Structure formats: C-alpha cells, structure tokens
Amino acid sequence: MAIKKRPISPRQKMINLMYVVLMAMLAMNVSTQVLDGFSIVEESLQRSTDNSAKENQSIYGNFAEQMKSNPEKVREWFEKATAVKRMSDSLYNFAQELKVEIVREADGADGDIHNIERKDDLEAASHVMLAPGTGKGKKLFDAINSFRERILKMVPDASQHKIIAGNLSTTLPKKAKTMGKNWQEYMFEDMPVAAAVTLLTKLQNDVRYAEGEVLHTLVANIDMKDIRVNKLSAFVIPNAQTIVRGDKFSAQIVMAAVDTTQQPKIYIGGRQMNLRNNTYEIVTGRTGEFNLAGYITMQNGQGDVIRRDFTQKYTVVDPSATVSADLMNVLYAGYTNPISISIPGVPLNKVTASMSGGTLQPVGPGKYIARPAAVGKDVTITVMSTTTGHPRQMGQFTFHVRKLPDPTAYLAIGTNRYRGGGLAKASLMGSHEVKAAIDDGLLDIQFKVLSFETVFFDNMGNAVPMASAGASFSERQKNAFRGLPRNRRFYISRVTAVGPDGIKRTLPSSMEVIVK
Template identity: 80%
Template sequence: MAIKKRPVSPRQKMINLMYVVLMAMLALNVSTEVLEGFSIVEESLHRTTSNVSSENESLYGDFETQMKSNPQKVKAWFEKATAVKQMSDSLFNFAQQLKEAIVKEADGEKGDVLNIKNKENLEAANQIMLSPASGKGEQLFNAINSFRERILKMVTDERQKAIIASNLTTILPKNARTMGKNWQEYMFEDMPVAAAVTLLTKLQSDVRYAEGEVLHTLVANIDMKDIRVNKLSAFVIPNAQTIVRGDKFSAQIVMAAVDTTQQPQIYIGGRQMNLRNNTYEIVTGRTGDFNLTGYITMRNGSGDVIRRDFSQKYTVVDPSATVSADLMNVLYAGYSNPISISIPGVPLNKVSASMSGGTLQPVGPGKYIARPTAVGKDVTINVMSLQTGSAKPVGQFTFHVRKLPDPTPYIAIGDNRFRTGGLAKASLMSVGGIKAAIDDGLLDIPFKVLSFETVFYDNMGNAVPMVSNGDSFTQRQRETFRGLSRNKRFYITRITAVGPDGIKRTLPSTMEVIVK
C-alpha cells in the first residue's frame, strides 16, 4: 500500500536546499595540487603501460616467428597467446572508451584524455559509470571479474597469481560493504575526473601486466628462453618509475642470460660502478624526468668482451597526498568516521598518518577511523611517507567538526521503515515500538530511543497523551491501538533519543499514523 507523505513546508524546503548546496561546496573542496598530482601519476602510468605493451608485442612477434619455424610444436601455445591478446585488448579498450566518455562528459565532445580541462568535475564519472541507463560501472565490474578468472587459469606461478588477483580485485573493504555501496559506487561515486581517469589507466596497466605474465609462462612452455640465451640484452629494473622528491630511486641493472660464474662490469656516466647485488641507488633531490644510461660488459665462452647499452627513464614528483572522508567531506564528533589516505607513488603500507583533536585508528591499508572529540573545533590530519625507512612529512589536511544531525524516527515493518501515513492495523499490532536513525542516503547511523509520547483523540476531540518510557509501546498504548477503527489516526511525538556521540536530543519530527 502506498504511503501518503505529508506536504513539505517552505521552511523545510529551504533547509533541504541549503543542505544540498553545502554538500556540493564540501564535495568541491579538492585542491589544485592534488588534481595536478593525479595528472602526473596518469602520465607515469601511461608511459609504464606503453613500455609493457611494447614488450608484449615483442613476445607476440616471437610467437609468430616460432609458429612459422615449428608450427607443430608451437601451435597450441600460439592459439593460447592469441586468446590472451583478444581478452586483454577487449578489457583495455573498454577502459579506454570509459576514460574518453568521462572526459567528454566533463569537457564536451572535443574533450581530450591527455589534456583534461575540468579535472575537478565530480559529476562526469557519476553520469558515465553510475547512471542506471548506461550501466557502464556494472559492465566494467563484470568485465574485470571475467578477465581475472580466465587469466589466472593460465598462470602457474603462485606468487604471480596472488599479485594479479590483488591488482584486479573487486572485493570491497569491510567499511564500504557496511555503507551499502557496490564496487562501482565505491570506486567512482563523486570522483573527480582526474582521479577517475587515473583509476582506469591503472586498470589498463594491470591488464597489460597480467597479459605479460601469461605470455612469459607460455613462452617458457615452448622453450623460447633457450632461443634467447644467445641474444644478450641489458635491462634496468626499477622499484618504481615515479618517485617522491627526497625518496630513493632504486633499480636493478642486469644482463639477460648472465653467467653465474662471473659478474658483469657496470658503467654509468663512463665510470665503473661497484654495486651491491647489481642494485643502483641515488637520493632524488629535484623533480622532473630523468634517464639512467650506461652499459654492461662481460665475457662470453670464447673470452670475447660483449657490451650492451642500457637506458631507463624515471620521474621524480613533489610530495603530495590524498585524504578523503569516505562518507562526505566533514567529520562528526564522537562518531567513527571512515577515512581513506594515500600518497601517489607510495605503497599504502608505507603511508602513516596522525590527527590532532581526536584519535585516528588504522583499520587496513590506506583505511582509518577518525574520532574527533569536540564539536566546532577543527582537526588536522598529518600524512607521512615511510618509503625510505624514516617518516617524511608529505602534507596536512584540516577538517571541520560537526555534531551528528538529528535522526528520523520510524517503525520497522520487516525490512521497510514506516515514517508516516497509512499503516495496516495488523502491521501496527505486530511491532513492539519505534526506532530512530540517520538515513539520508549518505549516512545510516542508528540511535537509541529513550522515550516518546503517543497522542490519541477521543470522540469529543480531546487529546489523550500516553507516555512510553523507552522505545517500546506500553500495554496501555497497545490496548488503545486494538480499539482504533479504520481511518482513525494518532501521533507519536516528543521523541527523545541518544546517538553514538552520547548526546541526548529531543527530535523535532512527529509521526502521524492512520489506521487502515
């Protein structure tokens, strides 16, 4: 049966409008430096993905060459490699289409993924990924799950399986599940365009990485490594290609098919280096793009000196961090506020944070619970990077602290929440009392009802109030319910409740119940 809603007063409409405007202003409180940081990370991911794609294409070329020379031996592995390429390109291209659609939604039809104008736009990702009409977010969720399940069946190394499964996981953190959000809402709801595009670029990078691992597994199965032993090449393996200024750039410099009985000679800048475990490290002192170049020499079985040049680009960026409240850009005093904290280019397990004016408790990688102590007193979250082994300050973020808003009273009818209007008498008699909760689509916080009053009207029109001590209907109230005829109404008012912040309050709202 439909619930008849009471008319909203002009004053209440104005309060609702002011609330929406405030939420929009808070949601737009994203600094230019953070948005530019996303752009830097996006460019770095794009370069990394291009390099991995080039290596994968080289492997596909080797497959074709081997197929021509020995089709009987290579055919089964060649067909698997072709299937890997098709499924990888499908998800990669779908992510690219979503990036272009989000940018065009924000910048217009001439929008360019490589030159985003409205990086701070919070609606474009919502429209493309979360619109019920398009269903793109759900399509991406299903596509990632399908790709992950199929690609993992082709990987034999358990360590690589774990890495790929972690990179392509769609499992939500516990706090996100308790908020009632699905994967696409958790990833893209109210996400700036710059951040949404970076997330999709990371997905593309993870797809190419997984594709490459499978290709190397297939290559090993047709003995490609034995063929490549005679083709020596120099490689630089960095720990990361985007480095925060002040942190170390670390890279392994090796030659393929190295003879374990002899160590290669490594030269950088024309000078021979004495490297421990072939690992080169330097403290980065300034930002920009850099290129590590040099060459490696070693002797082959005939005693001839073989030289191979190497080159590796890397990027150093200024320290930056991201702090976002998972519910909204405001913290509530006395309440466990979920917070996400990250630093571009720094693993989540190397990020540390503290908060003034309350407590900040880590609950998982990049996830914290903030509990401010005083209403109206701002709190500051200090973020630090532990990537070099010592705490390096990265940024400070200030949040305003507010009191939890008043909850809305309701009667629980199964999974439904009845607030006002017509209610079947059988349903009324089946419930034990009333409840209260903040339930506005952003928050779902239960409150404890301490007392309330029901007001009935007799045949003479006289009000008959009945007070309940606690959240349950009294026996007298229930007897009165039983005697109400159809279309009779009563009111539940003077409701007092206490929330998780410990503040006792009398709710301004009144429930009207019409017996049906």
C-alpha cells in the first residue's frame, strides 16, 4: 500500500490566492459583483475538497483491505486512521451545518447553499455565529483548536506541520486585537453570506487536506514497521535444557529470519530430517549431558543455497524432588503446617503437589499449607512436574501426623514471657490474664486459655484455691495479690486451654510465683 505524499498543486495555490484577493476586495467595500466572485471561489474550493475527500476515502478503503489480510501488522495504524476520520468528519460536518444555517437565516427555510439569493446579507452570519446565548462562533473556535492540536500530534514532518498549523490557525492579527475583537467577531461580524459560506468551505478544505496528510503518514508507517533483514543465522529453541529421564526433549530449529514461502532443509547427524513445524523431538532414555548439532540450508533470492550450522546442549536428569517442612520434621493435625516443595531444574510454576489424608493448599511459588485430617495417620505428598505439558510424578514423601504438644502457661510482662520464679509485686498487679503458647524455638503457636485457678496458702498452711474469670484474674484473685507480703508464694495451676487444632486440654504443670 505505497501511497506517496503530493505537494500542493498549482490549482490549489491559485484557489488560495483568489480567496485572499477577494477577502481583501471585500474589506475595501467593493460592488456586489465581487460577491459573485466568492461563489466562484466557493465552488472551486468545494471541488478541491471533494477531490481530497475521494482520495482520503480511497486510502481508508486500502486500510480496510490491509486490515483483513494482515490485521496484526495493520491494526495499530488502522485504529489511528479511524480516529482521524472520526475527528475530521466531526469538524467538517459542523462547518457544513453552519453554512446551511447561515444561508437559511438569509434566504429563509428553503435556502440553498448552492444557490444563495441574498449573498450580501450582513446580518445572517452575525446572528448565527455571534447572537448572545445562541451564537455558535465560540463553539467553532474551540472545535478548530481541538482538531488542530490533535491532528498535529500525528504529523512528524516539520514543513507539513507548519502548513497545517497555519491553515487551521485561530490567531488574530494585531489590528483585530487593537479593536478588542475576539476570533469569531473578527471572522463573522458584518460578514456577507457569500463570504461566510466561502470561509467555512475553506475550513472544510483545510480539514480534508490535514486529514490526507496524516493518512499518508500512517500509510508510510506500515512499511516502516517491516523488518529489513541483512543477516541469516540458525537457531535451536528447546522447550527446556534440563530434561527428566523418560520425558521428551523438544526443540524448534529455525533460520532467522524465516521465509514463509519456502521451508528450510534440516540435517542432524548428516541425515536430512523431515520435521513437523520444524520441531525436533526425541525420547530421552539415559541421564547425562547431550549436544544436538547439525546444519540448516535455504535458498536465497538468487537461488544460491545458504548453510548455517547449529548446536544446542541439554541435560537429562533422573526424576527427583524435594519436600521440606519449614518449621518441623513432622506434621501436626489441625494445624496449618508450612511446606516448601521444589524440583531441581524445574521452574516453580511447573511444579504441582497433592496430599493424601488431608488438604494441601498452595500459597505462593513452591509454598504450601498442609492440614492433616487425623492424628496418628500418616499422610503422603505427591509431587508432579508439568514441564512437558503432561503431569509426571517426580516423587512421593510420607509424613507422620502428631497432635500439637501441650503449651506452656505464662504471664505477659512487657515483651517478656514470665513462666515462674521471682516477680515484682507491681508487675504482678499490672498483669491481667494468663496466656499459653507452644514456644520451643521452632514453633510459636498461641492457645486460647479458657480457665485456671490460683492456689494460696494461709498462715496455717491450708491451700486456698481461687477460680479465674476465664483467661483473666478475678477480682477475688486480685484482692489476694494486694495482701501478699514479700517472698510469699502462690501457684497458677489447672490451666485449661484450646489450640488451633480444636483440642481442649488441661496443662499438667503449675506456675510458681514468688512475690518480690
């Protein structure tokens, strides 16, 4: 779709010159014969605009055909061309509506822009474009500015950029500024109908010209996106360089760039291969490092045979996998046991796993949460590889399932966990509840304390037990704390707690507290 840009024709230059001359004569207040001259210019401008529109439409048609035959290549530029057409038609049609409205304002509802009767009417254009509240001059001013800004972003050529910017300029001359007029007043105030219609026709001509320039640029960009190749090389593209024994090693062998009109000849081990889609496959039967080597041949445009050698190393390994429990060597029933799973040489997103006797939930690449269902029943984790597109078992791993061990009761004293011994009375009074947790350096699992009791001894040596208020010290217990002298002992015992496994248990050990 090679469409060359064309310079402005002598005819178009003459039309532009006639328009400038007639506008100057109008400013001199010449006879109505000059107004007839505007009709001549308007007709010439309209013919030029129609020719530009036909040429632009031809380019749009070529874009549509190219889009059907090669959408991947053309889509970006086709969508831009569609956007150019949409914005150009919008401004063009708006100018056409204004022409019709001005003529009908002058000649009545049956007014015809192709046969204007009151060409010298000085009120019609002013009323349509400048009437307070209903005048459309400001809207046209904004539409031209918006169109110019958007269309110029698509014009990389500096000279064309300057021409389009000049044609669509809304900058006022110094004379108009000194008169205190805005753009629409300068263009349409006391403007005869014939001149106003010609002015709008010229705007339409400028719109189609700018539209055509952008379309030629977009057409050129389609060809610019083509890659020009000046070097040919052979490549082997394997599906993986590390293969598990028993799996297939698959590699695509190509010469860059590939000519779709002819298929290259591929030789491996001195023997020509008949490969489907240029893809080489072989079932790997033993482990070790291997080398796929050969050469590829293809004819160039002159009929000469071009040869390129290729080589690709790959490794075959035995099936293997690793499964490690992040925090422990066993799994605990009813607990979210973190598990890491990997296979040497296999990407984590190609590794899957399942578990019998519970659930195994993936939480990230290579990371899982194992939840065994029952205590005492072993679970088995099966690891699979999907590097070849088909799941392949890489190993099975069995874990014993145990109940969570009993936690240890403690008092939270600041950031420390107090488990017995000397304790300042102020710290004791500042503590409000008993907590419990497994905290053995590997696990840190909190339990919910349901109840406990404190045991005090009176002066006669009699034990005085006091029940808690759930996990918190009761008011009776707190009152007893206040009356304890230094070095008096008491015990926190019969702590009942429930863990994340849902098992309720009473801790067998007591916490001895010595008031200091």
